[in-house]
Amino acid sequence: MAKILAVEDEPDTTTLLRTVFERAGYEFLSRADGPAGLRTLHEERPDLVLLDVALPGMDGWTVLERIRDLADLPVLMLSANGMECDKVRGLRSGADDYVTKPFGTDELLARAEAVLRRATRIPAPRDERYSDALVRIDRRRRIVTVPDRDGDERAVDLTNIEFRLLNTFVQHVGAVLTPVQLLEHAWNDPTGLGPERVKFAVLRLRRKLGWNRADSPIQAVRGTGYRYRGR
Numbered sequence: 643m644a645k646i647l648a649v650e651d652e653p654d655t656t657t658l659l660r661t662v663f664e665r666a667g668y669e670f671l672s673r674a675d676g677p678a679g680l681r682t683l684h685e686e687r688p689d690l691v692l693l694d695v696a697l698p699g700m701d702g703w704t705v706l707e708r709i710r711d712l713a714d715l716p717v718l719m720l721s722a723n724g725m726e727c728d729k730v731r732g733l734r735s736g737a738d739d740y741v742t743k744p745f746g747t748d749e750l751l752a753r754a755e756a757v758l759r760r761a762t763r764i765p766a767p768r769d770e771r772y773s774d775a776l777v778r779i780d781r782r783r784r785i786v787t788v789p790d791r792d793g794d795e796r797a798v799d800l801t802n803i804e805f806r807l808l809n810t811f812v813q814h815v816g817a818v819l820t821p822v823q824l825l826e827h828a829w830n831d832p833t834g835l836g837p838e839r840v841k842f843a844v845l846r847l848r849r850k851l852g853w854n855r856a857d858s859p860i861q862a863v864r865g866t867g868y869r870y871r872g873r
């Protein structure tokens with residue numbers, strides 16, 4: 643049975659969430675602030691986090707950043723603010739989906755279950771190692787290193803999605819991959835949240851690898867997709 647953790651400070655909303663998810667057969671935990679939520683995440687290893695944006699003290703965005711530094715755990719953001727910029731911010735920060743309050747309970751449950759399904763269908767990479775002049779990947783040990791300016795190897799911490807995205811690129815050196823192809827390979831989800839999600843994941847991957855300059859090895863091909871040029 644999947645375990646759901648809600649980080650939500652409004653008791654009425656927490657009660658509603660508990661009713662919805664327990665009735666649907668999930669184990670449900672809740673915490674009223676970010677630090678308690680992060681501790682519980684370590685201790686209880688939930689399968690999905692429902693994360694309120696407006697929390698006392700540490701806000702939901704900061705909590706999301708902390709989660710994303712550590713894990714690819716699916717996160718569904720809850721917010722009273724339905725503005726487009728907030729949705730974009732949520733996706734850019736690595737949220738898996740975004741629901742605006744007041745939400746319909748059927749819709750919320752359906753979206754949570756879609757996020758859970760996507761998270762559990764992850765393909766395994768084939769060869770154990772990849773390396774070229776730009777990057778080395780040890781797939782079994784899940785280690786990625788890039789040469790720094792002095793030629794030393796620098797280890798890069800990637801989330802699971804970023805790791806799969808990088809593997810998808812290096813398996814198709816020189817080829818232009820469309821967002822749909824990347825969703826299919828890296829997310830195993832061609833009908834998912836779409837190009838915005840790919841764009842922000844590529845931006846995060848480039849930043850972490852130090853490839854966010856003009857001559858980045860991962861190039862955006864206008865109107866088409868992305869290409870890893872290799873070396």
Ligand code: CA
Pocket residue numbers: 650651652694695696697
């Ligand atoms: Ca709140």
